[in-house]
Ligand SMILES: Nc1ncnc2c1ncn2[C@@H]1O[C@H](COP(=O)(O)OP(=O)(O)O)[C@@H](O)[C@H]1O
C-alpha cells in the first residue's frame with residue numbers, strides 16, 4: 132500500500148502536508164529522524180501514522196502538561212481509545228492500572244519528569260517500542276528558546292530503552308540547536324527533514340514608533356481594521372490585561388486577555404472561546420498558543436518584541452494555518468528591547484545568588500552533585516536565595532552535572548561562567564532580532580537566512596520592504612453589533628436548554 | 637491610555653477586603669505568610685491551628701490562586717492608604733481607618749454567607765469540575781454531538797464522568813431532566829446574581845462558559861466578587877446536598893469519593909497521634925521521632941482542633957482549662973501573652989493554645 136492509502140484509511144486525508152511524507156518515509160525505513168515542521172502543519176501525524184503501519188506502540192515525550200493533554204485528547208476525539216498519559220495528574224490507582232496494562236496502549240504520552248520513575252521505565256523496557264518521539268525537541272538544548280533541564284535526561288533514558296527508533300520533532304530550531312538535539316540524544320545518526328521555516332501566506336511588517344501613545348493608537352486602529360480572528364502578543368501580563376481592557380472600552384467587545392497568571396480553568400475557557408469563534412481577539416503573553424489548533428487566525432500583532440527570532444517565528448506561525456493570506460505585524464517603540472533584557476536578567480540566577488548557594492552547600496558538607504541538588508529541594512533554598520523556578524531548575528541542573536564537590540571555588544567559577552555564557556547568548560539573540568526590526572532588506576529572506584535556509588519563492592504580499600498592501604487584510608464587512616457581547620440572559624431558560632433542549636418551546 | 641487613571645479607592649476589590657479582614661482577625665500576631673498559607677489552604681499544623689485560633693477557618697483555602705507578590709503589594713497599599721500599619725514585630729495590624737473601611741465595604745458587598753473553606757475544602761473544586769463536565773457532556777449527548785473538547789482537563793475527572801454516565805440506568809435525556817430537577821430548586825434559593833453567575837460559568841454544546849472577568853463585565857460587578865459569589869453557590873449546594881442526600885439523588889453522587897472531604901491532619905501529626913495512642917508521653921515522642929518538643933505540641937494542638945474527642949486531660953487540668961477559657965471569652969482575646977498575664981496561677985503557652993483550640997469558635 133502506498134503511504135497515501137494509509138493516510139486516507141486512518142485519517143481520511145487525501146494528501147500529505149509539507150514534510151509529513153518525507154518524515155514518515157524515513158521512519159518507515161528505520162532511520163532516526165529529526166523533523167522541523169512549522170507548527171500546525173501536523174507534526175503529530177508523523178508519529179501517529181507509523182504507529183498504525185508498524186502496529187507497534189509509540190512513546191511520546193512532551194514538555195508541557197497542557198500540550199500533552201491536548202494531543203492525547205485530539206487522538207481520542209478521532210476515536211482512538213488506546214491512549215494513556217503519564218503525568219502528575221494520574222492518581223496512584225490509575226497509574227498502577229496503566230502500568231499493568233502498558234502493553235495495551237498504542238500511544239503512551241509521558242512527561243519528562245515521569246521518566247524518572249523506575250517503575251515506568253521498567254514497564255517501558257518490556258515493550259516493543261516502535262517509535263520514541265520527542266516533541267518540542269528544542270527544549271533539550273540549552274541554546275533553544277525554551278530550555279528544560281528535565282529534557283537532558285532523555286539521552287540516558289533513550290539508551291536504557293535500548294536505542295529505539297527515534298523521532299525528534301520541533302517547529303523552529305537553528306542548525307546549532309539541531310546539532311545539540313542530536314548530540315544530547317546520544318549522538319546516533321539522524322536524518323533531518325527540514326521544511327522551510329518560511330510561511331508564504333503570512334505577510335510580514337514591522338512598524339516603528341516614537342511614542343507609546345502613538346503605538347497604542349496604531350494597535351487600536353489595526354484591530355479595528357484587520358479581519359479577525361487575531362492574536363496580539365505582549366511581553367508582560369499586566370500590559371496584556373490593560374490593553375484588553377482598553378480595546379474593550381474602545382468597542383472591541385469580543386476580546387479577552389490570556390496569560391499564565393490565570394487560573395487553569397479560566398485559561399481553558401478563553402482558549403475554547405477563541406477556538407469556537409466566540410472571541411475575535413486575544414491579548415496574550417507567549418503562554419498562549421502552544422497546542423492550540425485554530426486554522427483561521429488572520430493576523431498576529433506583536434505589541435512588544437519577543438526575545439528572539441525563534442519565538443517570533445513560532446508566534447506568527449499561529450496565523451494562517453488554513454493556508455489563506457494572513458498578516459504578521461510587529462510594533463516597535465524605541466527601547467522596547469529593555470523589557471526583554473530585564474527578563475533575561477531575571478531568568479538567570481545572579482552571581483551573588485550563585486555564590487550564596489555554593490557557600491550554603493559548603494556549610495552543609497554536600498559531597499556529591501546529586502546530594503547538593505537534593506539539598507536544594509529539601510531545604511527550600513529557592514525561597515532562601517529568592518530564586519524563581521527557572522533559576523532553581525538551572526542551578527539544579529548545573530549541580531547534577533557535577534561529580535564531586537571537592538573544589539567549591541572551581542564549581543563556583545563554573546557556575547558563574549555557565550550563567551554568563553547563557554546570558555551572553557540570549558542577549559546576542561535579542562540583538563539579532565532587533566537588527567531584523569531595523570533591517571532594510573527583505574524580512575522574509577532574513578528569517579530564512581537565520582535558520583540557514585533559502586527562500587523558495589517570494590509571495591506577492593511579502594514584507595514591508597518588498598511592499599505589501601495591508602488593506603488586503605482589512606475587514607470586508609464591518610462586524611455586526613460589535614459592542615454587544617451577549618444577548619439578554621435568562622439563567623433558567625439557558626440551563627433548561629443545556630440539559631433538556633426543546634423543553635422551553 | 638492603557639494605564640487608565642483611577643481615583644484610588646481604599647479597598648479596590650473583594651479579595652483585598654478579605655485580606656484586610658484576615659489582618660484584622662489575626663491582629664498582628666502572625667506574619668503575612670500566615671494569611672498567604674491560609675488563603676492557599678496549606679495543610680500544615682500551623683496554618684490549620686491558626687485558622688481556628690483566629691476564627692478564620694471559613695477562609696481556609698478559599699483563594700488558592702493568590703500569589704505572594706500580589707499579596708505583598710496589597711498590604712503595601714493598605715499601609716500607604718493608612719488602612720494598616722506595620723508593627724514593631726514586622727507584622728501588620730488594621731488601623732481605625734481600616735476597620736471603618738472594612739465595615740463600610742462589607743455593608744456594600746456582604747460577605748457570602750455560605751462560604752466555608754474549612755468544612756468543604758477541596759470538595760468544592762472537585763464538585764464543580766465534575767458538575768460542569770457532566771453538564772457539558774449531557775448537553776452534547778442529548779444533541780447527539782460526539783466529539784467535543786472537555787472543559788475539564790483533569791483525566792481523573794474525565795474518567796469519573798464517563799463512569800458516572802455509563803453507570804446510570806436512565807437514558808441521557810432522562811438524566812438531563814433529573815439533574816435539572818435537582819439543580820433548579822437549589823438555584824432558586826440563592827440570589828439572582830449568584831444563579832446567573834453559576835449558569836454563565838457553565839459550558840454547553842452551544843457556548844463556552846464565561847470567565848470571572850467576562851461575567852463581571854456582563855453583570856457589571858467586580859471580578860473577585862464574582863469569584864466569591866460563585867464559590868458561595870458551590871458551597872451552598874454542597875452543604876444542602878450533603879444534608880439531604882435523598883432529595884439530591886444524582887447530585888449527591890458527585891460528592892462521592894471526593895478527596896479530603898473529612899478534615900485532614902498532616903502526616904507528621906498522624907504519626908505523633910499513633911504514639912500518643914500507645915501511651916507514649918510527648919517528651920518521649922519528641923525523642924523517638926527526633927523532633928523538638930514544641931513540634932509535638934503543635935501536633936497535639938492540631939489534634940485538639942480537628943478531633944473534638946481528642947483527650948486533652950493529660951496536658952491540662954480541668955480547673956486551669958476553665959480559667960483560661962473564661963479569661964479568653966470574657967476579654968474576647970486570643971492573645972496568648974495577655975491571657976497568661978491575667979491568670980492567677982501558671983500555665984504554659986502550649987496549654988493556653990490547647991484551650992483556645994477547644995473553645996476557638998466561642999471566643
Ligand atoms: N495531511 C493532512 N491533511 C489535512 N489535515 C491535516 C493533515 N495533517 C494534519 N492535519 C491537521 O492539522 C492540524 C494540526 O495538526 P497537529 O499535529 O496538531 O499540528 P502541530 O503539532 O504541527 O502543531 C490537526 O487538526 C490535524 O488533523
Ligand SMILES: [Zn+2]
Pocket residue numbers: 572573574575576589593594595596597598
Ligand atoms: Zn520581502
